[in-house]
Amino acid sequence: MTEKTFQSPKKRGQIAVFLSGRGSNFLAIHDAVIRGDINADISLVFSNRKEAPGLLHAKKRRLKTLYLNPKEFKSKEDYDEEICKQLKKRDIDLICLAGYMKILTPGFCNEFENRIINIHPALLPSFPGLHVQKKAIDWGVRYSGATVHFVTASVDMGPIILQAVVPVLQDDTEESLSNRILKQEHKIYPESVKLYFEGKLLIKGRKVFILP
Ligand code: GRF
Numbered sequence: 001m002t003e004k005t006f007q008s009p010k011k012r013g014q015i016a017v018f019l020s021g022r023g024s025n026f027l028a029i030h031d032a033v034i035r036g037d038i039n040a041d042i043s044l045v046f047s048n049r050k051e052a053p054g055l056l057h058a059k060k061r062r063l064k065t066l067y068l069n070p071k072e073f074k075s076k077e078d079y080d081e082e083i084c085k086q087l088k089k090r091d092i093d094l095i096c097l098a099g100y101m102k103i104l105t106p107g108f109c110n111e112f113e114n115r116i117i118n119i120h121p122a123l124l125p126s127f128p129g130l131h132v133q134k135k136a137i138d139w140g141v142r143y144s145g146a147t148v149h150f151v152t153a154s155v156d157m158g159p160i161i162l163q164a165v166v167p168v169l170q171d172d173t174e175e176s177l178s179n180r181i182l183k184q185e186h187k188i189y190p191e192s193v194k195l196y197f198e199g200k201l202l203i204k205g206r207k208v209f210i211l212p
Pocket of ligand 1: 022024025098121
């Protein structure tokens with residue numbers, strides 16, 4: 001059987017950022033957009049939490065924001081369908097999950113196949129899920145890091161775009177390790193988005209090749 005392939009588009013893209021919290025990765029991506037490092041605009045910042053600090057940052061930066069209350073929808077599927085409609089209206093090319101604390105439905109993931117990416121604060125496939133900095137410390141690993149990956153219906157398991165490694169020190173707390181990892185997140189997430197719109201990401205099966 002031949003492997004499925006996909007090459008990211010070389011174009012000026014429209015990005016939607018999804019977040020639920022503080023939004024430091026969103027800010028890192030937006031800063032890179034402002035610097036002209038990324039050939040795209042952030043056309044929408046979406047949240048499932050009205051009070052997300054990241055949403056406030058987006059408003060201050062005069063970006064379009066959207067909040068949808070999950071409680072006003074009958075099911076997760078209905079919720080994601082509404083988001084999908086909103087994205088289609090805006091011709092979104094790429095969704096960047098940046099601390100979005102809701103699992104996307106398989107239907108949504110399939111609708112936007114190869115067009116959703118996420119950042120995870122560990123070296124996948126080690127430590128998927130939540131509280132992974134603490135899990136890395138508790139396990140006693142010497143190194144952890146961050147992973148940017150494509151999002152598929154299998155949570156935290158999609159093809160890996162970039163990773164950064166940091167040491168885990170003996171006296172690390174969850175906070176100190178999280179901060180060390182976060183610094184790397186702010187580098188590899190904008191870099192991944194940049195590569196995406198340079199048309200340099202080629203997915204073959206579950207591997208991502210970075211084209212010269
Ligand atoms: C980051 O640690 C990211 O890896 C994880 O959620 C956190 C979001 O942080 N997915 P921020 O909201 O971008 O500051």
